[in-house]
Amino acid sequence: MQGRRNLKKTRGKAPGRKTASLGGANRLQPPPFIPTISLSHKFRFENGANNGNFNITRGNLLNLLLVTPTAITSVRLLEAVRLKMVEVWGNPVALGSPPAITSVEWIGENSPSTVVSDRGMGVRPAHVRTSPPGDSSNRWWSISGTSESDILFMLAIQANSVIDITLELRFVETESPTAGDVPTGATIGQLYGDYLDGLASGKLAPEGYIALP
DSSP: OHHHHHHHHHTTOOTTOOOOOTTSOOTTSOOOOOOSOEEEEEEEEEOTTOOEEEEEEHHHHHTSEEEEEETTEEEESEEEEEEEEEEEEOOOOOTTSOOEEEEEEEOOTTSOOEEEEEEEBTTBOOEEEEOOOTTSGGGSOEETTSSTTOEEEEEEEOTTOEEEEEEEEEEOOSSOOOBOOOOSSOOTTOEEEOOTTOTTTOOSEEESSOBOO
């Protein structure tokens, strides 16, 4: 009986041999390699003393990291981005002041307009944390040269608001770099952060990076 049970366990297996999976690692050759740098990153911006509405486009997000080959030109480090999260903190209003409203309105070309808002009252700041609506174009990848003028969302914010933008990123690999916003008097070879609303508007300044001049 014991011999029969052992025979049952080893039936169909060649003694002393291991079966190699076609999709598994092979010690005789290196595994597939993807050189493109891919990561998730959170960018932070401050509104300063500006109140108002700000339209944020695909091109704005692609311009967030720039290098300046000359004093009056810049190129993008980001080849593609995908928007994951927008989070906004409004500046607290003083006790007795009217409530301050902060909102994010999703606008994408193939997305229904959706507004997410909050009121700051007294010493409590307004706080909005929102992701692009499901199955909307706001969730699509933004790629240089493709629909860069599309508005993804609009910020309605008060002075001194803080905005966090979480993105999935793909860095430029072998493609020719794409020109970014046009600086004035930039340091050659410097890494710059662009304004979230673009250099022409220049209200939502980057934190943690030197702002593009």
